Amino acid sequence: MKKVTKSLIVVCFLIGTIFTVTSLSSRESLDIRNKASEQDCPTGKKCVVLVVGKVVYGQIKPSLDLYIQDVESTSDVKILLANTDSYETFTPEQIRALLIDYHTNKNIQGALLVGRIPYALWENGWDDNKGVNSFFYEDLDGNWLDNDSDGYYDYHTWGVNDGPEIWVSWIYPSDVSGTQNMKDLNYFFSKTHSYYTGNLTANKKSFIMLHSDWARDMDFYYEKFSDIYGNDVETRGGYDTSGNPIEVDGNDYLSHIRNSYQMTLIYVHGSNNTHYPNINYINKEDLEVTGGGSMITFIGGCHTGDLLASGKDIPIAETYLFRMPTGLVSTATTWSYGPEELQEVTRELKNNNTFADAWFIKQRYRNNSAFYKKRYGETFDPNTHMFGEILFGNPLFKLNEDVCKPDCAGKTCGDSDGCSGLCESCPDGQVCDTSSWTCTQICVPSCTGKECGSDGCGGSCGTCTGEETCLPSGTCQKSCTPDCEGKECGNDGCGGSCGTCDTNESCSTDSKCKPSGDSCSASDIWGKYKKPDGKVNSYDLSKLLANWKWQKTPRYEDADIWGPLSDSDGEVNGYDLSKLLGCFETH
Secondary structure (H helix, E strand, O other): OOOOOOOOOOOOOOOOOOOOOOOOOOOOOOOOOOHHHHOOOOOOOEEEEEEEOHHHHHHHHHHHHHHHHHHHHHOOEEEEEEOOOOHHHOOHHHHHHHHHHHHHHHOOOEEEEEOOOOOOEEEOOOOOOEEEOHHHHOOOOOEEEOOOOOOOEOEEEOOOOOOOOOEEEEEOOOOOOOOHHHHHHHHHHHHHHHHHOOOOOOEEEEEEEEOHHHHHHHHHHHHHHHHHHOOOEEEEOOEOOOOOEOOOEHHHHHHHHOOOEEEEEEEOEEEOOEEEOOEOOEEHHHHHOOOOOEEEEEEEOOOOOOHHHHOOOOOHHHHHHHOOOOOOEEEEEOOOOOOOOHHHHHHHHHOOOOHHHHHHHHHHHHOOHHHHHHHHOOOOOHHHOOOOEEEEEOOOOOOOOOOOOOOOOOOOOOOEOOOOOEOOOOOOOEEEEOOOOEEEEOOOOOOOOOOOOEOOOOOEOOOOOOOEEEOOOOOEEEOOOOOOOOOOOOEOOOOOEOOOOOOOEEEOOOOOEEEOHHHHHHHOOOOOOOOOOOOOOHHHHHHHHHOOOOOOOOOOHHHOOOOOOOOOOOOOOHHHHHHHHHHOOOO
């Protein structure tokens, strides 16, 4: 057996996992605009592109803008924002072309994929492993082929640079309900702001739990973690004093991570929604109610980062980000592999590099054709094999960096806390808008019953085609010219209005404002037999004129039809006459 630093044998439980395969889109040439030309990468900065769909950006703009401000004010990183398209609807090939553009023109070192950005699929040629392939977005000069056209890439050449060009981290939220996506992202970026302003802290300790199947690896991992934490490394697993593998308990793990460690390694069997220690399995719901967690969680367990199997939900690796108060970054696998070469990451973290830089060094060391041949033999074809490792969260931080201590004495939302942040939190359902420095309602887009126009949150419900225009109602209609000539009210012929009538008036079929039916009934004073006859005519007019200007003791009180306030006023005058004439011979 090879040394543990070279390989680990992985045995996985695949319990209740159903895979749905969707075909990749056509490999036709892609029309991607030069997004990189829109922003500059300053000299001396490490540039990272943040890809987020325009609608999602509109929903989380205050918290995302604050995240960018925090990163840039506390490090030498410049974030280039790509937020002008609906990237969630792009093909993986289009997303890759976008990253190639930024790498070629701005020399980006990494990418943050925020929201439900699409992923590519891969299948190995010899061990039946397949699933989401994050490396598709990291090796930008390689060539990727789907030889059997089954929706999974199966052949990859490595390009001039034998390895990755950039690192990629996913901030990929749940979409199980219409608002969960937005809640996940706002929660996560609020948590990162707490970190950058010194309000999110963890014990400078680490925790390791290894399933008995990997008891032999405890000494190796303990050594690497103790390089950073000294004796502050707690462990579960390994061998007992008799040399027997120690079984580990999921309940024990949950109890420990309530303590909020800086770094945790849980190396047990897994699936996309469950950790499988020897005793008492751990599902996502268990983690959600536990609290705590670790700033960094390394996860060894098959499919624990499997976006494909998770569907609209998140894999268990992201539960540490979106459902627990301490998690900033997690690493996992998307198919049947365990994490390897973590010593590359821990060494660079000890050297005060960011987690992003440490992860990239590991990826560059391990994901190249030379490494595959060294591991599997010179006759091995490295073009048909991939590791399934994936990175989640915000890797733009250092373990031992000094964070600013905010001062918010007597300040409110919008005032600086002295650390590039805001003071006091907004009520639930609101965020602090850094452009107006006020608490604003989180916007939830609505396109129900609409085929065009605004979604109410700065996004679009669609556009009309051809000669159609979008009506205020959100429906498409062929273009027309409004016509209100000679009209006082009613439709202008294009879905608009020519005006509205006053109280006690209604719009007639000829688009004129005329007294309503009830008012004309009041004007029907009498008829031939001195009682209302259903008509407003000369009988009624003569009765009204015969009682003109009566007061106190009217001869015919019902001749007082109306007054300034549309009710009887004790006089028979011009109001009553105009009312009657408006209904003359129309009732």
